Amino acid sequence: MSFASLGLPAPLLNALSSQGLLQPTPVQAAAIPAALQGRDVLAQAPTGSGKTLAFGLPLLAQYQAKSTRQPAALVLLPTRELAAQVGEQLHALALAQGSKLKLVVAYGGVAINPQLMALRGGADIVVATPGRLLDLVEHNGLALGRLQTLVLDEADRLLDMGFAAELQRILALLPAQRQTLLFSATFPDDVNTLAAQWLRDPLRIQVAGADQVAPAxxxxxxxxxxxxxxxxxxxxxxxxxxxxxxxxxxxxxxxxxxxxxxxxxxxxxxxxxxxxxxxxxxxxxxxxxxxxxxxxxxxxxxxxxxxxxxxxxxxxxxxxxxxxxxxxxxxxxxxxxxxxxxxxxxxxxxxxxxxxxxxxxxxxxxxxTLEGFAPQAPAPLNAAGQHDGKGGIKGKRMSKKDKLRAAAAQAAGTAGQDDGE
CATH class of the missing domain: 3.40.50.300 (P-loop containing nucleotide triphosphate hydrolases)
Structure with missing residues (x-):
């Protein structure tokens, strides 16, 4: 399969070819045609599978120099580095296809005034972190009432990093009629809840191995x-x-x-x-x-x-x-x-x-073990005084089974003391 078979315009195909990109990855092949048709997409794909182009190419194809004060597309990401990276990749492709599309990248940790200046006259696509996006809205830097497409990238990280409240505030600013594309490497319960609230009858995509480590x-x-x-x-x-x-x-x-x-x-x-x-x-x-x-x-x-x-x-x-x-x-x-x-x-x-x-x-x-570095310290005991090889994924909290074992051991010890009195 080639990018040409996905319905992308010729200038964008030429831009991809100039960068040596000829064949889409599985998530790109599945997501791009649906996104071009205006359908919501819910995609699970592992890190490194090409999610950026899976949503970026439809955006570049659909929103060409239609700048108004209200952006046509918004991409939300969890970190500054990721926002900068996605912005650079989309900007490079836009230049390569000769587009006059205006793309603005906005994130915290830097002065807001240059970003407000960049948004003067509007933008076609805004790539932003949630906190800085809300700052820009509060400064009247942009409005979201006519947004056509919303992209939530790294949705699991957005929630893990505590952006749930910001996302709800952003949702209240968006039009009900819009296209939403949600991409995530994993789909814990909170991501599924977010998807159910934000998407309408989405095309569901799961790239093989999305929940496993890449075999390479x-x-x-x-x-x-x-x-x-x-x-x-x-x-x-x-x-x-x-x-x-x-x-x-x-x-x-x-x-x-x-x-x-x-x-x-x-x-x-x-x-x-x-x-x-x-x-x-x-x-x-x-x-x-x-x-x-x-x-x-x-x-x-x-x-x-x-x-x-x-x-x-x-x-x-x-x-x-x-x-x-x-x-x-x-x-x-x-x-x-x-x-x-x-x-x-x-x-x-x-x-x-x-x-x-x-x-x-x-x-x-x-x-x-590397010679000379074999560990000398013993493994720590659990609450029951055992080396049972069990622990908690987050922090060092006891598992339910460990708590039951500890309670049973304590009860047995108390009973022994009572029998000896």
Whole structure:
């Protein structure tokens, strides 16, 4: 199948060809014809499957230089980096097809006045994060009453990051008669609830493997004591030939600290997190994409906008809080059919947590140890005083079964004390 068979106009087909894009991915092949017909679309597809063009190409085809003060299309995304990335991709295609379409990208963390200036005279397509979009509305920078198409991209992340209230405020500003395209890598209950409220008789698309790890990604797990993770990371960087490595860190303070440690070891590295200014974040990410940095140490929020076509490897220095986050993280590598490597450091304390991640993704990952780094610390006991290998996906809360076991053990102990009195 080719893009030409999907009903896209010739200038846009030429723009795709100039960028070496000749064949659509499965989610693009399914979503584009329906979107061009004006139908609502509800699509589940894994990270790296081509969701941006699945909604972006219909927008570029439908809304050509029709600027009014009220945009024809709105794309909502969870992070600044992702908004900037989508905006760049759509702008490049618009230029390549010779379009006069006006596209404005808006996100927080930077001054609002330049974005208000950019919206003077209107815009065809606005790409924005929810909070900044509402700021622009309050400043009379744009109105949404005549919006024709709404795109919710990374819907699961929008909700995970606490944008539910903002989305409801935005919904109240939108016309009832509109087209809505919703894309998400996963479909937990809150995303299904959002879809039921926002979409009308949508075409449902589920790309095969959307709930599983991409087969092109090799997963490895390395056992190590918590305090030796930095030394192990440095050792791996010395012995492996990774041109680039994206490392996921739990906190911005640890990311900054680890960046200094790697720099002291002669490894070019930088931290990327939400506490940095937008200018600093953009500069750091650009340096990594250009290959000036070998290692990028990123928190989950900052890493959502990272899209590097041939990123060879990612590493979980800290494990993610959920199996869904794990899928998003390792999906940064192995994109667009390329092979990738995902390594996770597992400490004695996090072993139970990782087992549940494995269970949720339906895949067991073999445990490895590097010579000289085998863990020495024992696995922690649960409330019942057992090494039972169970834990909670989010945080360290006891599971229901663990609570029952603990209660039973406590009851048995109390009964024993009573018998001895």
């Amino acid at each position: 990604i090799t997963q490895r797990t390395m056992l190590v004591d918590e305090e030796r993770r930095t030394a192990l990371l440095i050792q791996l960087l010395k012995q492996e030939d990774w041109a680039q490595l994206l490392v996921f860190i739990g906190t911005h303070r640890l990311a900054d600290k680890l960046a200094v440690r790697l720099q002291q070891a002669g490894i070019s590295a930088a931290a990327l997190h939400g506490e940095l200014s937008q200018g600093r974040r953009s500069q750091t990410l650009a340096g990594f994409k250009a290959g000036h940095l070998r290692v990028l140490l990123a928190t989950d929020v900052a890493a959502r906008g990272i899209d590097i076509a041939e990123l060879p490897a990612v590493l979980n220095y800290d494990l993610p809080r959920s199996a869904t986050d794990y899928q998003h993280r390792i999906g940064r590598t192995g994109r667009a059919g390329a092979s990738g490597l995902a390594i996770s450091f597992v400490t004695p304390a996090s072993e139970a947590h990782f087992r549940l991640i494995e269970k949720r993704q339906g895949q067991r990952v073999a445990r490895e």
